Amino acid sequence: MLEKEDFEIRPERPEDKAAIWEINRLAFGGEAEPNLVDKIRNSTGYIPQLSLVAVRQGRVVGHILFSLIEIRLDARTDPPMPALALAPMAVHPDFQSQGIGSALVRKGLEICRDLGHVAVVVIGHPDYYPRFGFTSARSKGLEALFPVPDEAFLAIELMPGSLHGVKGSVVYPPAFEEAI
Ligand SMILES: CC(C)(COP(=O)(O)OP(=O)(O)OC[C@H]1O[C@@H](n2cnc3c(N)ncnc32)[C@H](O)[C@@H]1OP(=O)(O)O)[C@@H](O)C(=O)NCCC(=O)NCCS
Secondary structure, eight states: OOOGGGSEEEEOOGGGHHHHHHHHHHHHTSSHHHHHHHHHHTSTTEEEEEEEEEEETTEEEEEEEEEEEEEEESSTTSOOEEEEEEEEEEEOGGGTTSSHHHHHHHHHHHHHHHTTOOEEEEEOOTTTGGGGTOEESGGGTEEESSOOOGGGEEEEESSTTTTTTOOEEEEOOGGGTTTO
């Protein structure tokens, strides 16, 4: 397990793009996720401070991306509620299970909160995300517009009670179309 001081977490820089693409390709074993990163980066939902890399000895070894989505409320008279999607995240296979992914999630959530965002949704491993405070999105009143198993559809409130009483559907923007 690496210590906090063994790597740095910072926003991506233009020169990190190729490494980010390759880490996502290697971690996921395909081009869908690296292409998703590129599409989100070129979309209106992209928030530069929320594309973070983990750097070890000058080398980018991990990446996490949070971008804007909407919760379309069932009470259609109310405007959609802005939230964030965590997707994708990847750690280079040579550096997995050393704490880098956890550090990216924790730091990422901290920045999301500091920027004033209220909630993050993730569709991901049910054994991984609950340790950071993610719980069932459906139990918080959220629905997806496509089939997703309960245990993989997760959300976290960044401010206590921010999803209290919310009933609505998570709407992913077009950048996600081929990925979900
Ligand atoms: C998932 C991932 C980002 C975690 O990063 P990491 O640096 O390896 O994670 P950490 O070292 O902080 O945490 C390790 C934990 O993650 C778990 N983990 C790693 N890969 C996992 C996977 N594919 N599914 C479920 N859990 C996974 C490990 O079992 C370990 O759990 P433990 O602490 O209970 O033993 C990384 O393993 C990865 O890139 N995987 C492939 C891509 C991927 O699945 N991305 C997430 C999509 S939701």
